[in-house]
Amino acid sequence: MTFVNTLDYRHDTPETLGILLVNLGTPDTPSVPDVRRYLAEFLSDRRVVEMARLPWMLLLHGIILRTRPKRSAEAYRSIWTPEGSPLLEISKRQKTALQALLSERFGGPVRVALAMRYGNPSVPAALAELKAANARRVLVFPLYPQYSASTTASVFDAVTRELQRWRWLPELRFINHYHDEPGYIDALAASIRAHWAEHGQAERLLLSLHGIPKDYFEKGDPYHCHCQKTARLLADRLELPPERWFLSFQSRLGKSEWLKPYTDATLEEWGRQGVKSVQVLSPGFSADCLETLEEISIENRDLFLEAGGESYSYIPCLNDNRDHMALLTDLIVRHCAGWPEVAGPAATDAELQARAERARAMGAAV
Ligand SMILES: C=CC1=C(C)c2cc3[nH]c(cc4nc(cc5[nH]c(cc1n2)c(C)c5CCC(=O)O)C(CCC(=O)O)=C4C)c(C)c3C=C
């Protein structure tokens, strides 16, 4: 093993607190070769596809990577913006907002870096950025409210794999999940209420979360339980009776059974049964992405309307909304408790003012 050939931490400058935000990732462009490269990295992750290696690699390279990139690239093109992939652009806005908010909350210097688990900016690049900022303590924050081995644990793998190449390691902490945080449930409830205030309430509210293969759940992945709890707490907070809200799972891939009920089948069935209006929220995604903007807002809308439904609306993810950023800030502050760079409550006025100036200099209008 050779260590990465970059300078280690510096003794002569103040330590910084590093926050590493990680979301799933996205292709660099919606072109077929870029989508293929992204899918190859994503679907080669053993945390994502747990099948025996050899048959899976043959299937992946022999069939899937020859066919799926074309279809996925078309879907990506339908949601791509002049700024690029929605998931990456929203993640960048979240990072800027958190940099400003945390600079205000913390007594010492803090640096927020953004990584995508697959694609760019990569986890090694973001860790290098934190090292260059002299971040000797690092909090890793996978932006998935519900824990799953296929997402959260995979972020841990990517971080620790890179750190195996470092000589001088940072002190590390890791946020595992926040599926039942009151601030998260409140932020979701507030965004639904704001949608109702503008558009009225539909007959049914569908909470659609990304699925995982059923056997991951049977082997002990807590994801399904986390999804159920988020949904139940949210319905309680909204005081919705059981016949008004439902939980379903979207985005399945391949022929095996995934968590049920499936979102697409549910919407089709409702359309056929005479349900006229539906509102859909995807509380498992911290930022809008292909799975919400294309699959939920376009594909599933068509399914519902073609099956007989009349009104379908999609309630966006929390993205960089104020309540969401306040919740993430609060979670970060709590997980950094005891680290010396974190603000003590007894900051002087001059210190608070210096912090506010630092936050403004970081450029976010939060
Ligand atoms: C094959 C297995 C997959 C598992 C298991 C899986 C779990 C999982 N994924 C997310 C979040 C996202 N997934 C996204 C896209 C996406 N997911 C899969 C496959 C699995 N996901 C594929 C092949 C794709 C790519 C798109 C496609 O070709 O259909 C995204 C969106 C990315 C974007 O660029 O916008 C997110 C976000 C979670 C939370 C999860 C398990 C809990």
Ligand SMILES: [Fe+2]
């Ligand atoms: Fe996925």
Ligand SMILES: [Fe+2]
């Ligand atoms: Fe999808």
